[in-house]
Amino acid sequence: MTPLEPGGAASAASERAGLSIPLLCWGLSLAVVLPTGSLAHSLAETPRLLLALLPWLACIGLPRLAEARPQRRGWLVALALAVPPLALAAWLDGRAGVASGGTLGLAAAGLAHLALLGEAAHRARGRVRGAHALLWLATVPGCAALSAALSWGVTGGAAESGLAALLASLSPLAAPWVDPAPAALHLLVSPATLVCLALFTLAAFGGAGEEER
Amino acid sequence: MKRLFATLAVGLLLAGAVLAQSPRELGWIDLELAGPLTSVRLSSGDGETTARVALEAGERRTLAVPFLAGAGRDLGGPRVDEVRAPAGVTPGVARLLEGTRRDPSPWEGLPFGLRRRPAPTVAPVVATPGAARLLCVVVALLLVVGARRRPVWALACGAVAAGSIWLLPAPERESATVRVLEGDLASAVGLEVRGGIETLELPWTAPGWVRCTPQGSAVTILGEEREGVVRWSVLAPGARPYLVRRIEAPESRLEGFAFPRFWVRDPDGGWRFRSGWAPRDGLGFEGAADAPPPPGWLCSALPQGILVQIGEGVDPRGETVWFRAF
Numbered sequence: 001m002t003p004l005e006p007g008g009a010a011s012a013a014s015e016r017a018g019l020s021i022p023l024l025c026w027g028l029s030l031a032v033v034l035p036t037g038s039l040a041h042s043l044a045e046t047p048r049l050l051l052a053l054l055p056w057l058a059c060i061g062l063p064r065l066a067e068a069r070p071q072r073r074g075w076l077v078a079l080a081l082a083v084p085p086l087a088l089a090a091w092l093d094g095r096a097g098v099a100s101g102g103t104l105g106l107a108a109a110g111l112a113h114l115a116l117l118g119e120a121a122h123r124a125r126g127r128v129r130g131a132h133a134l135l136w137l138a139t140v141p142g143c144a145a146l147s148a149a150l151s152w153g154v155t156g157g158a159a160e161s162g163l164a165a166l167l168a169s170l171s172p173l174a175a176p177w178v179d180p181a182p183a184a185l186h187l188l189v190s191p192a193t194l195v196c197l198a199l200f201t202l203a204a205f206g207g208a209g210e211e212e213r
Numbered sequence: 214m215k216r217l218f219a220t221l222a223v224g225l226l227l228a229g230a231v232l233a234q235s236p237r238e239l240g241w242i243d244l245e246l247a248g249p250l251t252s253v254r255l256s257s258g259d260g261e262t263t264a265r266v267a268l269e270a271g272e273r274r275t276l277a278v279p280f281l282a283g284a285g286r287d288l289g290g291p292r293v294d295e296v297r298a299p300a301g302v303t304p305g306v307a308r309l310l311e312g313t314r315r316d317p318s319p320w321e322g323l324p325f326g327l328r329r330r331p332a333p334t335v336a337p338v339v340a341t342p343g344a345a346r347l348l349c350v351v352v353a354l355l356l357v358v359g360a361r362r363r364p365v366w367a368l369a370c371g372a373v374a375a376g377s378i379w380l381l382p383a384p385e386r387e388s389a390t391v392r393v394l395e396g397d398l399a400s401a402v403g404l405e406v407r408g409g410i411e412t413l414e415l416p417w418t419a420p421g422w423v424r425c426t427p428q429g430s431a432v433t434i435l436g437e438e439r440e441g442v443v444r445w446s447v448l449a450p451g452a453r454p455y456l457v458r459r460i461e462a463p464e465s466r467l468e469g470f471a472f473p474r475f476w477v478r479d480p481d482g483g484w485r486f487r488s489g490w491a492p493r494d495g496l497g498f499e500g501a502a503d504a505p506p507p508p509g510w511l512c513s514a515l516p517q518g519i520l521v522q523i524g525e526g527v528d529p530r531g532e533t534v535w536f537r538a539f
Binding site for chain 2: 019023026030033034073074076077079080081082083084085087088091092095096
């Protein structure tokens, strides 16, 4: 469908709008991978792969506003945009000696989370769409934000709150940061992966049920 | 009797605290090897040494091997734990040569001020991607946006770009290390300290000590043969290892060194700076008006009221070395 055909202009505009968030994520992930000056030294011992994953994990599974499922899987395009900056971040981590064990494994675990979240957002429809949105909101950004707030609330250098760590482990955004030296296996079997699977299962099977109705 | 036991208990606690702070001793011993073998593993004290040396059947070789003793205590010396050979081949023999063991002098025999010097800071290397890899990322962006109506093709473009980022040739990796020559002006004794992040090459065959931050981290030694020479490395995953060895008359070792930046703190507390200092120049120079401050990590916990010398230099081989003496 070209912009000259009926409905073509709206389709093209919709495509451009659909690309804006992935392009923003691309820019953000590249910005954290390529810091300069004193920021570079401050982040020198932080795994850049985990930093680069953050904007994608936050946005790729965003619940759809429109009821109609798009014909194409836009999240695949977002994933295609994500892969090069993530590969660059993983390469830089390997060069700096950070996360010396299993950088590629961490990248694979992160991509698995992205795929599950993206496909879940694509498949959710009908009443399941609302449930998917609530669950996504409560876990992906919700648990991460609540965990951060609880950590800030611990004063005097006291030991980390167990509840904060539990909430962080539920969110794909925060789970890699719970363990100071995250391993791919630890991330794959973490509660965050179960959350991603739950979102996908809800959308896939609940959405299929909505289609049959 | 109760008072005696209490005193003994306190004494043991203090001794334990002192021993806990003493670094691990790094000794050397000769190892006679007879092939066929591919690697030999030794254990001693609280450390392990692995030498990856390939010898064919009938081939013999004597190798100087470093080993870690217990923290300031001799726990019986090293022993050969394992000799490996290619699959299906009976491994050869590895024998420690008695009488060739070389231990460092007692740590407590060093001047108190030298033993209490804080470990230098090792700044991690900030890796940069290079123009080629950045170009891959940008080209991938354009291709993916162009192929956005065919998501599978877009994904393929992204994957190819990611593969290119990993496969492009990379410059030799820089290792994060720091080297400091510590001098004690009241005696003719000094220390050479080398620090790294997780891995540190062992550049000398002199006995010495190994320290770690955090203390108590697991440390192993690995030797790998390259071009006929076995190069030793100290491995401390998740920690910063430091190698320390005693040097005599450290100031006399500065011949041939160039110091682009050199600072002197007089006993009254005033700092003087000179660029392009050499040992023959002496310390009678005036301070520069717009002198840069001395590096904070070398100035921490300096005692007051005494002469202090700090230098940033380059040794005759071009390696950066720091100098601190007081």
